[in-house]
Amino acid sequence: MTESNWLSAEQLDDWLSVVAVVELLPGALDAQLQADAGLSHYEYFLLAQLSEAPERTLRMTELAGATNATLPRLSHVVKRLEQRGYIERFPCPSDKRATNARLTDEGWEKVVDTAPGHVGAVRRHVVDALEPAQLRALGEACAVILATLDPPAGFAARRQAPSADDAV
Amino acid sequence: MTESNWLSAEQLDDWLSVVAVVELLPGALDAQLQADAGLSHYEYFLLAQLSEAPERTLRMTELAGATNATLPRLSHVVKRLEQRGYIERFPCPSDKRATNARLTDEGWEKVVDTAPGHVGAVRRHVVDALEPAQLRALGEACAVILATLDPPAGFAARRQAPSADDAV
């Protein structure tokens, strides 16, 4: 017990703001997407990541990394999105353990239709609410924090490696 | 449909970092607290807020505001913490609709025992990971974002009003 190594008033103040954003921002994003598209933010983000992948296809593990999620979580979500017709799953030919997830045409349209409203929310709450320099500072601070969060084998890799050779 | 008003590459990059932190940081905080104290971050934060309140007591609505949560969520969590002996609930004498939550001695000890380890995690992932100026910038950016998140009648108020006259 190193006896409290407590935070200064200013540090605490900053930390409380961070905690509040982390608690509240997801709800705000969910609210807009749920109301306008019937999707959670995580579902939308997943579809959006797939939409930008080559062939609109990604292996489950890659998709988990790209969306900062655990594999079980992803598996459940993908099953639901598949039932709704936005995604297809099929076994990876080169590695029979693996599963590929591909965005369907319907899923693509969903993303295209939903994106503008979502971007609006992101701008309203974050991008346009901050001065450009503030946004940069926020992004950089978040990148530093991410580096401390024992990379769930996805984000850090994705942002540093220019491009892997994960051809299917 | 104003046709996409999309983000620049740099804005997108910053936004992706923010999203990742918002998804991953809660899990990291939960992991440390769950392992070391059997508490979720929200539960710890709630107990900590109560520990700093006068009489270690707060009305449910105030506590919901202070912890950035909805009333139903708070109600469920408080019920569980009460069953574990960390909190007591009792009706507010001045307003019979209201319920007060008070930290028990056992709850107080739990916070005291748990705080150092939690502060360590907060420092490791955020406060000490960033340069002082970066932390300030992060805190300020988060404060701006909060202002856009239709204040759930708690945080914004708490940080601006020097102190209300909510004596029981």
Add this chain to the structure above:
DNA sequence: CTCAATTAGTTGAAGCTTCAACTAAAGAGT
């Protein structure tokens, strides 16, 4: 003073995430 509307809080059901357990395929070592 009375009735409608608001505020405070609780509750149960539904939905999502986490956790542990499990199947199956790929690698590593011998």
Add this chain to the structure above:
DNA sequence: ACTCTTTAGTTGAAGCTTCAACTAATTGAG
């Protein structure tokens, strides 16, 4: 080849959050 270990993914149960409905007390209008 054969076994042991690791990797990929799925699944069901448990736990937490959200949502809608509900009770009860307070406030406000007339």
